[in-house]
Amino acid sequence: MPKETAAFKAGPGSEIAKNQCLICHSAEYVLTQPRLPRAFWEANVAKMRDKYGALLPKDQVPVLVDYLVQTYGK
Ligand code: HEC
Secondary structure, eight states, X not given: OOOTTOOOOOSTTHHXXXXXXXXXXXXXXXXXXXXXXXXXXXXXHHHHXXXXXOOOOGGGHHHXXXXXXXXXXX
C-alpha cells in the first residue's frame, strides 16, 4: 500500500485542490491517474461537483482545472 503521504504538489491552484478535493478522498485519486488531457480534468471536476456534490465554487473551477492539467495532465 502506498504511504499516506500523497499530497498535492504546490503551485498556483494547489490550495483549491487541498481545500476542496480532500474532503471525500485522498489526493491519490488524482495522483494515480495517467497524464490525461484537459477534457478529462474538466469532465472530472464537473462530475465531482454535479454528481458527487463537491462544494467547489464555480469561479474556482477554471483555476483548479489549469492546476490539474499543468501538474497532472498533458
Ligand atoms: C474538485 C476536487 C476533486 C478532484 C480533482 C477529484 N475529486 Fe473526487 N470522487 C468522489 C467519489 C465518490 C469518487 C468515486 C469513488 C470511487 O469510484 O471509488 C471520486 C473519484 C475521483 C477520481 C477518480 C476518477 C473517477 O472519476 O472516479 C478523481 C480523479 C477525483 N475524484 C478527483 C467524491 C468526491 C467528493 C465528495 C463530495 C469531493 C469533494 C471530490 N470528490 C473532490 C474531487
